[in-house]
Amino acid sequence: MSQIALPLTTLSGAGRIVTGPSLEPVIWALQSSADWPFHTAVLAGPARSGKSLLARWFADSGVGDAIDDADDLDENALFHRWNRAQADGRALLLVTSRAPGEWRIALPDLASRIGAALLLEIATPDDLLLRGLIEEHAMRRGLVLGEGVLAWLLPRIERSHAAAEALVQTIDRLSLERKAPVTISLARDALAERVHGAVGGEFQPRLL
Template sequence: MIQLDLALGQPVGARADEFLVSDTNARAVQHLEHWGTWPVMAALLVGPRKSGRSLLSRMFALRTGGTVIDDAERQPEVDIFHAWNRAQAEHRPLLIVADAPPPGWDIALPDLRSRIGATPVLTLGPPDDRLVASLLDYLFDRRELVAGPGLIDWLTRRVERSYIAVLGVVEALEEDAMLRSNRRLSLSTARPALGKAGLVVAAPPTELDPKGA
């Protein structure tokens, strides 16, 4: 698992933000790393919320000196149009961050629509098993929660494949840990806490566990 670190004025001893890379987002990361070869000095980064897209874009801007437009669907289209043109004129990369590319992103301005149509689209897909496990481990560490033996593997097999779901599981377990005044997590405490919240599903069956218990 590759980790891209970003320390933004953090106090001594604080862990830097990390963007975790797996097969589901590796192509987007690779494209950003080779921005000097872009056919146009712009790229459109799309993906679900909580996928790390804002963090990745901040890291990109710090590394390249480029410009980022986050939540592009909510920004004035004429501003994005001028930023796109300026990026070409100055040969300085522009990263546009949105929930989805057109037609999911309804662009009214024809000139902007044509420019976005010529812009490479980089997609952050839903988390795969490897990324789910890494996110759980990373988020537990950030929140100073100690996962007991087998817990991350147990969760990975049962959590919905979405960033929101992974975050919801971590938040629910942190809340339960606070109620118990114990930041150690175990299967015996996680099962009732997450079952009550409806945040886990039955695990897929395997040869060793045909019932998916």
């Protein structure tokens, strides 16, 4: 597993990006903004996949600007931001939760410019990334997950960033309720709750 610790200076404080082979192309592209067409890239990915953290890291690097939830911004305002970035010669990273092709832009000039941008997609987590996410969320909660528990979980968990976060929250809750360490049996019960929807309490995402 490879992890990049990022000392963020934003109001959200420090953060850590957990990465693996599936995310490395995005990391490499963010580090090569000079090669972006028209100095612009669009970062797309599912919920809880670390898009905002990556955008803050990129902005804090000083090489360019980032706009989170760019697809929700007024199109004229976004077009102005694009023009300003071009005039300043700065890279511009636009972050969206919409899948490629689902971001419908009514303003023709803006649509053509966004269409020419480099598209960066956060893919489904690979095994190394998924393991890293589980370990990171567990560490933030003070949970100890043994190698046996991790080995049991990895082939069974839904392959998504949000699922890894939600599962660790459920494991944490069951461990506290039972006043018991995390065993394969407890992890099995937590996974069953996630699969069958019998989750006690609303999921409140906290990380990445």
